[in-house]
Amino acid sequence: MQDLLPDWVAVEVAGEADYTAELLPAEAAGLSPRAVESRRREFTAGRSCARRALGRLGVHGHPLVPSENRAPLWPDGTTGSITHTGGYCAAAVALRKDVRAIGIDAERRTVLPTNVRGAICLPEELAWCDRRGDEDWWPAVHFSAKEVVYKLWSPLVGTWLDFLDARLTIDIATQSFEAEILPEKLRKSPGAPSHFRGRFHTAPDLVRSAGVSTA
Ligand SMILES: CC(C)(COP(=O)(O)OP(=O)(O)OC[C@H]1O[C@@H](n2cnc3c(N)ncnc32)[C@H](O)[C@@H]1OP(=O)(O)O)[C@@H](O)C(=O)NCCC(=O)NCCS
Numbered sequence: 001m002q003d004l005l006p007d008w009v010a011v012e013v014a015g016e017a018d019y020t021a022e023l024l025p026a027e028a029a030g031l032s033p034r035a036v037e038s039r040r041r042e043f044t045a046g047r048s049c050a051r052r053a054l055g056r057l058g059v060h061g062h063p064l065v066p067s068e069n070r071a072p073l074w075p076d077g078t079t080g081s082i083t084h085t086g087g088y089c090a091a092a093v094a095l096r097k098d099v100r101a102i103g104i105d106a107e108r109r110t111v112l113p114t115n116v117r118g119a120i121c122l123p124e125e126l127a128w129c130d131r132r133g134d135e136d137w138w139p140a141v142h143f144s145a146k147e148v149v150y151k152l153w154s155p156l157v158g159t160w161l162d163f164l165d166a167r168l169t170i171d172i173a174t175q176s177f178e179a180e181i182l183p184e185k186l187r188k189s190p191g192a193p194s195h196f197r198g199r200f201h202t203a204p205d206l207v208r209s210a211g212v213s214t215a
Contacts, residue, residue: 001090001104004199004210008098010056012049014089021048026063042089046082047072050091054078057095071154081151081210088206101213103151103198107144109137109207120146120163128170137207141200142168144209149179149196152213157192166196175200177209 002011019041023031031043047064054062054075062075074080080093081102092104117126117139129138146163153161165186166179179196181187187194198211 001092001106001208001210004201004208005092005102005104005212009092009094009102009212010053011090011092011104012053014045014049014084018045018048018089020044023047024061024063026065030066042084045089046084046091049089050080050082050093053080053091053093057093069154069158071151079155083147085206092210094212099212099214101152101155102210103148103196103212104210105144105147105151105208107140107147107207109140109202109205111136112139112143122164122167125168137202138170141170141202141207141209144207145170145177145179145198145200148198148209148211152196152211153181153192156213157186157189159186159189161186170200 001013005011021044023044027047031040050064057078059075059078064072067073072082077096078093079096079099079101080091081104082091083104083106085106085108088106090104092102094102120143121139125142132138145168146166149166150161165183166181169178176199181194186192193213193215196211196213198209200207200209
């Protein structure tokens, strides 16, 4: 994930030990007692990676408690993002003096069902995907990039953002994307950027996307 982000963002990708690391008591309290084993493992790996990355910024031993909207509460002066998807987990953190928000996302590179594509992509985005021919996984790239947009939007604005509220322009040559927030009302929200930029990478089994907001 570091390849998609500036080098002043500290990124850690989980190894096997992160999935069984010890949670701090406040973190454990943030995990539902009914959480299934797979949820417990991904929650733990995300926290373990995030705390290791924070350590590289000089912040040690701070519990990463989920807020009401599930976003982790980052230590004062820092911000970050966590992602996990079957067997891959990463965390990215940075100092608030360098960045307002970070978003990272990883998804399996699957062919999304038609109804899901329609819920994620605008008609013009679907048309763009259709022009990619056999590469029928481009809607999954849209999905991943839009989750990055949400992870940037959510801490900055604090409100919900629907998949169809943002229009992506993907540049395959530079493996980058730009997202434009479409509804006028949302663009006028306090603290809301109208555009977000990010980068993506596709491998046969995994799509990764990331972006930062400095605006
Ligand atoms: C919140 C959401 C983006 C998480 O994405 P996901 O693919 O399900 O899961 P990921 O593994 O990539 O990310 C999960 C992590 O994101 C973080 N997260 C959750 N809610 C968040 C929020 N509101 N803001 C920022 N980060 C958030 C958490 O750290 C979470 O992991 P944890 O619960 O173990 O701490 C997704 O579930 C969602 O609600 N999406 C709908 C909104 C959206 O994407 N709109 C598109 C706008 S263009």
